[in-house]
Amino acid sequence: MVANIQEKSLYLPKLAKMTKKERFTDKEMFFEFRFDDGSNLNHRPGQFVELSIYGIGEAPISISSSPTQQGYFELCVRSVGRVTSYLHNNLNVGDYVGIRGPFGNGFPFEKFKGHDMLFICGGLGVAPLRSLINYTLDKTKRGDFGKVYILYGCKNNQEWLYQKEVEGWKNRADVETYLTVDKCTDSNWKGNVGVITTLIPKVNFDVNKTIAVICGPPIMYKFVVLELKNRNFKEENIYMSLERRMKCGVGKCGHCQINSVYVCQSGPVFDLPTVRKLQEAI
Amino acid sequence: MEEYIISLEDLKKLADNLIKEGTDLFLPSPDNSRFVRLKKADELKLAPEARPSDISAKQAAFPKCDPVLFYKRDKSTVELKDAEPSANQVLFGLKPCDAAAFGIMNKVFNWDYKDNFFNKRLENTLVIGLACTYSDDYCFCTSVGLSPVSETGSDIFLVRLSDAQFAARAVTDKGIQFVKKYSQLFAKGDSSKSKPALESIKGPARKFDSKKVKDWLDKNFETDFFNPVGDTCLGCGQCAFVCPTCHCFDIVDEDYSYSEGRRMKNWDACQFSLFTLHASGHNPRDNQAKRYRQRVNHKFKYYIDRFKEILCTGCGRCSRGCPVTIDIGSIVTKIGNLT
Numbered sequence: 001m002v003a004n005i006q007e008k009s010l011y012l013p014k015l016a017k018m019t020k021k022e023r024f025t026d027k028e029m030f031f032e033f034r035f036d037d038g039s040n041l042n043h044r045p046g047q048f049v050e051l052s053i054y055g056i057g058e059a060p061i062s063i064s065s066s067p068t069q070q071g072y073f074e075l076c077v078r079s080v081g082r083v084t085s086y087l088h089n090n091l092n093v094g095d096y097v098g099i100r101g102p103f104g105n106g107f108p109f110e111k112f113k114g115h116d117m118l119f120i121c122g123g124l125g126v127a128p129l130r131s132l133i134n135y136t137l138d139k140t141k142r143g144d145f146g147k148v149y150i151l152y153g154c155k156n157n158q159e160w161l162y163q164k165e166v167e168g169w170k171n172r173a174d175v176e177t178y179l180t181v182d183k184c185t186d187s188n189w190k191g192n193v194g195v196i197t198t199l200i201p202k203v204n205f206d207v208n209k210t211i212a213v214i215c216g217p218p219i220m221y222k223f224v225v226l227e228l229k230n231r232n233f234k235e236e237n238i239y240m241s242l243e244r245r246m247k248c249g250v251g252k253c254g255h256c257q258i259n260s261v262y263v264c265q266s267g268p269v270f271d272l273p274t275v276r277k278l279q280e281a282i
Numbered sequence: 283m284e285e286y287i288i289s290l291e292d293l294k295k296l297a298d299n300l301i302k303e304g305t306d307l308f309l310p311s312p313d314n315s316r317f318v319r320l321k322k323a324d325e326l327k328l329a330p331e332a333r334p335s336d337i338s339a340k341q342a343a344f345p346k347c348d349p350v351l352f353y354k355r356d357k358s359t360v361e362l363k364d365a366e367p368s369a370n371q372v373l374f375g376l377k378p379c380d381a382a383a384f385g386i387m388n389k390v391f392n393w394d395y396k397d398n399f400f401n402k403r404l405e406n407t408l409v410i411g412l413a414c415t416y417s418d419d420y421c422f423c424t425s426v427g428l429s430p431v432s433e434t435g436s437d438i439f440l441v442r443l444s445d446a447q448f449a450a451r452a453v454t455d456k457g458i459q460f461v462k463k464y465s466q467l468f469a470k471g472d473s474s475k476s477k478p479a480l481e482s483i484k485g486p487a488r489k490f491d492s493k494k495v496k497d498w499l500d501k502n503f504e505t506d507f508f509n510p511v512g513d514t515c516l517g518c519g520q521c522a523f524v525c526p527t528c529h530c531f532d533i534v535d536e537d538y539s540y541s542e543g544r545r546m547k548n549w550d551a552c553q554f555s556l557f558t559l560h561a562s563g564h565n566p567r568d569n570q571a572k573r574y575r576q577r578v579n580h581k582f583k584y585y586i587d588r589f590k591e592i593l594c595t596g597c598g599r600c601s602r603g604c605p606v607t608i609d610i611g612s613i614v615t616k617i618g619n620l621t
């Protein structure tokens with residue numbers, strides 16, 4: 001899977017041009033990028049890129065678009081530090097960034113075929129999961145999967161990402177979408193209030209044929225897993241994307257290591273039985 | 283194994299030839315703090331009785347700061363240039379605990395993607411090892427599969443016969459080709475010369491069973507064993523920076539000016555608290571005991587699990603240099619005795 005790794009150097013990015021920039025919230029923005037030669041990233045849902053801004057640095061960012069979207073790719077970035085704030089504040093449509101990758105294993109969607117899909121997204125975790133959600137919902141792939149449940153929670157009503165698209169998911173007859181906010185900050189909100197685990201009892205999934213895919217802040221995993229176990233979910237049907245500090249993305253620099261596993265290469269997606277064997281993982 | 287005899291005078295001639303050809307020659311500095319470039323051939327000295335240099339020779343293949351690309355920025359466009367390949371270099375008088383380290387690091391730099399910055403340098407490097415007659419309380423090469431006379435990682439291996447004379451063994455193809463190229467300086471010898479010299483080398487007193495260490499680590503991740511060392515360790519990272527096998531790095535941009543600069547691979551260390559800090563503020567190794575546990579596990583368990591090698595050559599540098607006298611040798615010896 002050495003798609004966009006330049007022959008001579010692992011660390012030499014390929015330039016990509018920003019073609020869309022849109023504000024989602026105070027902290028998060030949406031970006032579309034294209035390579036000048038029109039080539040695709042050739043990624044799998046769940047993979048990430050190393051995004052560079054020269055003179056500022058590099059940061060790992062999940063690919064938020066589905067590979068079925070051709071000719072461009074999309075990222076959703078929270079401004080937290082040097083690279084991400086520069087991207088937000090100083091770069092505009094027409095500017096170039098460096099891209100290395102795609103890296104990581106991505107979701108084993110081949111194994112998911114024929115199953116019902118339960119997506120559990122917390123906050124920014126929707127960014128990588130959107131890639132798989134939109135892949136699943138793509139008209140060329142929809143037939144490969146059964147029912148689709150999307151559970152998406154945010155801290156408050158100001159923090160929704162991909163709001164228009166989420167409306168689209170809600171309006172689809174072949175998707176059940178459940179939304180929640182930890183704290184209600186909009187008097188017009190008629191949906192659920194409470195952490196994301198409070199949505200799980202509301203969903204009537206069949207544990208024998210459903211795959212759960214989780215992505216969110218580290219604290220979320222333990223509680224979501226407990227709630228799924230209460231519903232007799234099989235551990236091998238639970239997948240999660242782990243967060244680690246990463247630098248090289250290619251299994252060299254050591255930052256992302258958990259035991260003898262390099263998360264940037266063997267992850268970031270793992271099934272629960274594998275995560276259970278990794279110490280310090282969640 | 284081809285064995286030769288070479289006098290110190292001829293080694294100096296060899297060095298002189300190499301310098302004139304434009305090859306970079308490195309050897310331990312006179313104060314033994316680090317590896318330095320040899321500028322004048324008659325300053326060549328080989329000291330098998332000296333302690334391992336304070337800083338290892340790993341910079342030859344994995345420099346402290348290594349440019350991986352140069353960039354030029356012009357408003358919205360960027361021009362990228364790959365870093366230049368390195369020059370030929372010869373490392374003189376490496377101890378077995380330094381020479382073996384390159385092969386160990388080679389595993390991580392090539393297990394999946396290939397790191398050509400490391401590979402090119404190693405390809406362009408000839409290692410002249412030297413049988414070591416030093417040992418102190420910190421050394422433990424014989425407990426990690428090496429010894430003061432092991433040739434692992436050396437292309438040519440020297441054994442001091444007298445102050446003026448050395449036995450030279452051509453260990454690898456690269457070493458054999460090298461001896462051929464300078465054959466007028468090497469006289470044919472045989473192992474009868476080096477054997478007594480090698481047999482007189484005793485090696486370090488410290489001994490532990492690395493298999494027992496791994497057995498214990500396999501079973502004891504959650505443990506309070508590392509709490510005392512966690513309380514003492516300053517997290518300064520000295521141990522990783524002097525180590526011949528530690529290979530973690532950061533990627534950092536250095537602007538020369540607003541319009542141009544370079545991107546660097548810089549050494550990093552798992553003993554730093556920021557090493558694993560997520561942007562979210564979450565830190566999976568949030569105290570020094572966990573970070574020291576990582577250091578010991580990476581060296582004596584994880585690296586073996588993944589690459590079948592101990593990530594340590596027993597040189598003792600990390601312990602000799604530790605500001606708060608943490609001694610990895612005695613820590614793993616203790617672990618070995620727990621099973």
Ligand SMILES: Cc1cc2nc3c(=O)[nH]c(=O)nc-3n(C[C@H](O)[C@H](O)[C@H](O)COP(=O)(O)OP(=O)(O)OC[C@H]3O[C@@H](n4cnc5c(N)ncnc54)[C@H](O)[C@@H]3O)c2cc1C
Nearest residue numbers: 048059060061062076077078080081082083084127244561
């Ligand atoms: C596989 C993977 C996928 C990811 N996907 C996404 C994604 O899709 N979207 C996304 O937004 N993020 C994603 N992240 C997280 C993202 O990589 C980090 O947010 C990013 O690396 C931060 O880089 P930075 O240079 O902006 O921050 P840095 O400057 O490196 O800062 C890192 C942390 O230090 C803090 N900090 C920065 N400067 C200072 C200072 N001067 N003093 C004190 N603290 C400071 C920041 O607040 C931040 O918490 C992903 C991470 C991984 C590993």
Ligand code: SF4
Nearest residue numbers: 515516518519521604
């Ligand atoms: S050198 Fe000593 S104090 Fe410094 S990080 Fe290593 S063990 Fe800790």
Ligand code: SF4
Nearest residue numbers: 525594595597598600
């Ligand atoms: S861990 Fe210490 S003893 Fe082992 S190779 Fe590194 S510096 Fe030498």
Ligand code: FES
Nearest residue numbers: 249252253254264
């Ligand atoms: S990010 Fe460098 S090893 Fe994984």
